[in-house]
Amino acid sequence: MTHPFSSYRKLFPILENTVQLSSCSQSAMSLPVRQAIDDYLAVWTTRGADWGYWMEQVALARAEFARMxxxxxxxxxxxxxxxxxxxxxxSALRFDDGRDGIVTGSLDFPSVCHVWLAQQSRRGAQVRFVQARPGASDTTARLVQAIDASTALVSVSQACFYDGQLVDIAATGAAARAQGALQFVDAYQSAGSRTIDVRAQGVDMLAAGAQKYLLGIPGIAFLYVRPELARQLEPAVTGWFGRVNPFAFDPARLDFAASAQRFNTGTPPMMCASVARASIGLLNEIGVPAIEEWLGLLSAVALEEAPRLGLEVVSPTVPGAKGANTAIRVRNAAEVEARMLAAGFVVSARNDVIRIAPHFYNTAEDVVGALRELARLTR
Ligand SMILES: Cc1ncc(COP(=O)(O)O)c(C=O)c1O
Structure with missing residues (x-):
């Protein structure tokens, strides 16, 4: 299979001697990212402090994510x-006016679920976990079925951190809308690897961090809020960057910026923003639709090769039901991860699986090589 992005591989130094297939956890470091960190340090070293530069980097990162x-x-x-x-x-939602339900999937990432559970223990919400079986392709239908007139919020993980299974966020969003509920999309495992069009897909709110398929580092996350909705919400979790003019420095005045900017809190993570500006900029330059297509082909390669090698695939095997990540069941996943690294393959362990999660810079040989090594180590 001809790799359409082979000319970009030289931007990722680790690929010279290592196969990195861990985008569900941390993608490979690129030269533009290293340059962004060097630039940040150079500005700090030579100018001491430069709010103009810092705010520009945050604005550019926001713009790159928005474009994506x-x-x-x-x-x-x-x-x-x-x-x-x-x-x-x-903190901006109410659960005490007849709508108290929060519908979410049982395979969603814990920390988001924990935020919803905190609304149950502290603020009167009722969390309903929809059972999502590993490898399932019916989770969208199950979520849709669980949404009713008591639902305030539907929270979905577009691509599952564990087995990569996908939820059709347009379908769950439409079901939420039909019942007068809102939808929150956790796109941490999909942003950068799948096309997202918040308007076409009718998304109310969507969040993603930069560490995984966005090719960046932790410490920064982006939150989209549909503009008409943002204007109606006043978060109780706030800070000076959520104000109409953060630099007004008026401690007695709590106004809310007109748009999603009201969800900003304290001083933004400037260095992480420089990195995200560079890394998302690279993805936008290449184009996420082409990346999604390539990752679909690599997925097909993994799903074909793994059973041939006697490996147990935990991810959905129905075409189109999973994202880039292919989860393989193993015993002692953490130990297998370490042994794979020693053999030159960066993969990611979670509970009882090893996740093979390529990005656009990976080849079909990378995926097959990792699966063969995994089969050899676990035989
Ligand atoms: C789908 C998903 N959501 C959320 C998170 C965690 O996000 P954060 O640590 O930024 O809260 C992860 C991390 O692995 C994830 O995979």
Whole structure:
């Protein structure tokens, strides 16, 4: 299979001697990212402090993320983590006016679920976990079925951190809308690897951090809020960057920025923003639709090769039902991860699986090589 992005491989130094297939956890470091960190340090070293430069980097990162999800930059807030984004959203919602339900999937990432459970223990919400079986392709239908007139919020993970299974966020969003509920999308495992169009897919709120398929580092997350909705929400989790003019320095005045900017909290993570500006910029340059297509082909390669090698695939095997990550069941996953690294393959262990999660810079040979090594180590 001809690799369409082979010319970009030289931007990722680790690929010279290692196969990195861990984008569900941490993607490979690229030269533009290293340059962004060097630039940040150079500005700090030579100019001491430069608010203009820092704010510019944050604005550029926001703009790159917005471009990637087909939104306006104003409709994207910058926070420290997806958990922070969920907490900010939760603090702006009410669960005491006849709608108290929060519908979410049982395979969603814990920290987001924990934010919803905190609304149950502290603020009167009722969390309903929809059972999502590993490898299932019916989770969207199950979520849709669980949404009713008591639902305030539907929270979905677009691509599952464990087995990569996908939820059709347009379908769950439409079901939420039909019942007068809102939808929150956790796109941490999908942003950068799948096309997201918040307008076409009718998304209310969507959050993603930069560490995984966005090719960046932790410490920054983006939160999109549909503009008409943002204007109606006043988060109780806030800070000076959520104000109309953060630099007004008026401690007695709590006003809310007109757009999703009201979900900003404290001083934004400037260095992480420089990195995200560079890494998401690279993804936008290549184009996420082409990346999604390549990752689909690599998925097909993994699903074909793994059973041939006697490996047990935990991810959905129905075509189109999973994202880039292919989860393989193993005993002692953490130990297998370490042995794979010693053999030159960076993969990611979670509970009882090894996740093979390529990005655009990976080849079909990378995926097959990792699976063969995995089969050899676990035989
Ligand atoms: C789908 C998903 N959501 C959320 C998180 C965690 O996000 P954060 O640590 O930014 O709160 C992860 C981390 O692995 C994840 O995979």
């Amino acid at each position: 999800i087909h939104a306006d930059a104003d409709d994207v807030a910058v926070l420290g983590s997806v958990s922070d984004a969920a907490s900010s959203i939760a």
